[in-house]
Amino acid sequence: MANYADAQELAALRSLSASIGRDPHLTQAAGGNTSLKAGDTLWIKASGTWLKNALAEDIMVPVAIAPLLRAVQQRDPAADKPQGFAIEALNTRRLRPSIETTVHALMPQRVVLHVHCVDTISLAVQADCEAQIAKRLDGLEWAYVPYRRPGLPLAQGIAERLRPGVDMLILANHGLVVAAETVAGAEALLRRVTGLLARPPREVAEPNLAALTALIGRTGYRLPADVEAHAAAIDQESCRMASGGSLYPDHVIFLGQGSVVARPGEDVRRVTERCDSAPVAILFPGLGVLMRGDASGGADAMQRCLADVTARVDVAAKLNYLTAAENDELINWDAEQYRQKLNAAGS
Numbered sequence: 001m002a003n004y005a006d007a008q009e010l011a012a013l014r015s016l017s018a019s020i021g022r023d024p025h026l027t028q029a030a031g032g033n034t035s036l037k038a039g040d041t042l043w044i045k046a047s048g049t050w051l052k053n054a055l056a057e058d059i060m061v062p063v064a065i066a067p068l069l070r071a072v073q074q075r076d077p078a079a080d081k082p083q084g085f086a087i088e089a090l091n092t093r094r095l096r097p098s099i100e101t102t103v104h105a106l107m108p109q110r111v112v113l114h115v116h117c118v119d120t121i122s123l124a125v126q127a128d129c130e131a132q133i134a135k136r137l138d139g140l141e142w143a144y145v146p147y148r149r150p151g152l153p154l155a156q157g158i159a160e161r162l163r164p165g166v167d168m169l170i171l172a173n174h175g176l177v178v179a180a181e182t183v184a185g186a187e188a189l190l191r192r193v194t195g196l197l198a199r200p201p202r203e204v205a206e207p208n209l210a211a212l213t214a215l216i217g218r219t220g221y222r223l224p225a226d227v228e229a230h231a232a233a234i235d236q237e238s239c240r241m242a243s244g245g246s247l248y249p250d251h252v253i254f255l256g257q258g259s260v261v262a263r264p265g266e267d268v269r270r271v272t273e274r275c276d277s278a279p280v281a282i283l284f285p286g287l288g289v290l291m292r293g294d295a296s297g298g299a300d301a302m303q304r305c306l307a308d309v310t311a312r313v314d315v316a317a318k319l320n321y322l323t324a325a326e327n328d329e330l331i332n333w334d335a336e337q338y339r340q341k342l343n344a345a346g347s
C-alpha cells in the first residue's frame with residue numbers, strides 16, 4: 001500500500017476485525033466482513049476466511065471500486081462475482097473478495113463493518129422490525145433494507161434505500177452495517193448501535209447431557225462445540241421459532257434449510273429415516289442439540305447463533321422466515337442455475 005496513513009488504517013482495521021471475529025455475538029464462522037477504501041481501491045475481507053484470523057493471516061483482498069459500482073448500477077450479473085474486480089497485481093494470496101463486497105462498495109464512507117450481530121438479527125427476523133429499530137435508533141441516520149439474497153440483489157436493495165448521511169443499515173433477516181471515515185469512528189459507532197439494540201436473552205435450563213449421550217450411542221453424532229447451542233432445543237419458545245424454518249442466510253449455508261426437531265419418542269435413527277438423510281443438527285426438545293459427527297466448525301458456530309438469536313426474539317412477535325424460493329437460491333448459490341430452475345417451474 002503506497003500511502004502510509006492508509007497502511008496504518010488497514011492495520012487498525014485488521015486488529016478491530018480480529019476482535020469482532022472473536023465475539024460470537026457479532027460474527028460466526030466466516031460470516032461478517034470489514035473493508036477500507038484507499039483511493040480507488042477497496043480492501044475487503046476474502047470470501048470464506050474468518051474475521052477472527054484477520055491479524056494472524058492476510059485475509060484482505062484489493063478490489064477496484066469504480067468498475068464494480070458501474071456493474072451494480074447497470075445490473076450487470078458480473079457484480080455478483082466480485083472476484084472479477086480484484087486487483088490481481090496486489091492480490092498476492094489469490095483470494096476471492098467476499099460475496100458481500102458490493103455492500104461495502106456502495107457505502108460512501110471509508111470504513112465499513114458488516115456484522116451478524118445476534119441482537120440485530122433477533123430484531124431483523126421480527127415482522128415489526130422497522131418499528132422496533134425506529135424506537136431504539138431514534139435520531140440516528142439509519143436505513144432499513146428488506147431481505148434480498150447477498151450479492152447483487154442485496155446491493156440493489158441497499159441502493160434503493162440509501163440516502164445521503166446514512167451510516168448504518170439494518171438488513172432484514174441478515175444483520176447490521178455501520179460505516180465511518182475512520183476505523184476508530186466505525187468501532188465507536190458499532191459499540192453505540194449494538195448497545196442500543198442489545199436485548200437480554202431468556203433464561204434457559206441446562207442441557208440433559210445424560211439423555212443426549214444415551215441418544216448418541218453409536219450413531220456418529222456428537223455434542224455441539226458450544227454448550228450455549230443447546231438452548232435452541234431446551235427453551236420451548238426458541239424451539240418453536242427454530243422449527244418454523246430458516247431465519248437468515250448463513251443458517252441455510254451451514255446447516256441447510258430450517259431446523260430438524262425430533263418428534264416425541266424419536267431417536268437419531270428414526271429422525272434420519274423420516275428426513276431421508278442425516279441432518280447436520282437435530283434438536284431434541286427439552287434435552288438439547290446433537291451435531292452430525294462430520295459437522296464443520298461453521299455449522300457449530302451457526303447452531304450456537306440460532307440459540308443466541310431465538311433466545312432474544314420477543315415471544316409474541318410474528319416472525320419472517322425465508323421463503324422456499326429464498327432457501328433454494330441460497331442452496332443453489334449459482335445465480336444462473338437458479339434462474340433456469342425458475343424458468344422451468346414457470347413454463
Ligand SMILES: [Zn+2]
Nearest residue numbers: 032100174175
Ligand atoms: Zn452478511
